[in-house]
Amino acid sequence: MSKPALIRQIRSLLEEQLTITLAAAENARENATGDETKSDGKYDTRAIEAAYLAGAQAEQAEKLADSVRLLTVFDPAPYDEDDGIGAGALVETEHDGKVVFYFLTPAGGGHTVEYDGFDCTVLTPESPLYQDLLGSHAGDLLEGSSVMILGVS
Helix, strand or coil: CCHHHHHHHHHHHHHHHHHHHHHHHHHHHHHHHHHHCCCCCCCCCCCHHHHHHHHHHHHHHHHHHHHHHHHHCCCCCCCCCCCCCCCCCCCEECCCCCEEEEECCCCCCCCEECCCCCEEEEECCCCCHHHCCCCCCCCCCCCCEEEEEECCC
């Protein structure tokens, strides 16, 4: 599977999440302004709580939309062995005897997609593992862990 195919897979996952989050945000907004949340007294905070929920879900939807936009234009440069691992690298590792793939992208961190029969975890710059991988090369053992880098593309 190619990197563009992986990116499409990740973007598709994020688009599904975005659709669900937008629907939830709309539902929360309607609840915040509907008759069900009208105050029954000075201690009734249902409308305030519903408004906070609607705002948080709208914020989450905006973050997902930003992630989709980032992945739409993301075009990873070919891996340069001399420079080491960087953004856009697909890294094959061995961790406690198990082969694990990581894909370093600008968005979609934490998601897992299938890559050639293996799980491939998406890492973003906020991830400590992303930071640990930067500049490493095939054959390196990450300091302070049992992660061995088997290959990079």
